[in-house]
Amino acid sequence: MFVEAWAASCRGETPAATPCFDRSVIKLPDGEALARSVLRKYTPNLPVSKTSAADDAEAFLFFFADFRERLDPPVDARYFGTCLTGCFVALPARDLLHGDGALAAAASAIQEEIRRMADDPLALWDFFSLNSRAA
Structure with missing residues (x-):
């Protein structure tokens, strides 16, 4: 879609469709719970360059x-x-x-x-x- 919109703009035309980047249109059931479980699982394993300052x-x-x-x-x-x-x-x-x-x-x-x-x-x-x- 980006390339078509860019080409239309270069030609001085209006793109056929306007892109939508609204993430709220995708409804992920229990998305908040999923995000929290991923954070709980992976955050302790992230590399730490320095643990104290x-x-x-x-x-x-x-x-x-x-x-x-x-x-x-x-x-x-x-x-x-x-x-x-x-x-x-x-x-x-x-x-x-x-x-x-x-x-x-x-x-x-x-x-x-x-x-x-x-x-x-x-x-x-x-x-x-x-x-x-x-x-």
Whole structure:
């Protein structure tokens, strides 16, 4: 479908069918229970590069976010390409290793980075700005 839609767009035509990426149209019975059972089974076996860190060390998380709708003006909904930007979170390891607030600390830092990305979606496109934040 992608190739046909791309070709139609190149010809200036409207694609015959609009693709649907809505995962909710597939109803998986007991999908939540299945996901939890898979996590319980495989998570303990995941490789761990380091099981502990010094309290003064930093923990890093890098993830991508789609920012099409956050640009001004927003990218047209029919755009087939990707519009991803990097999101970078750094936290003191002590915030993630001690106490019941570890998950809340991680979620809060991720939420703050998403807000930053929403305010300035192109900020991390410059590799050196990312590099300076990691240093």
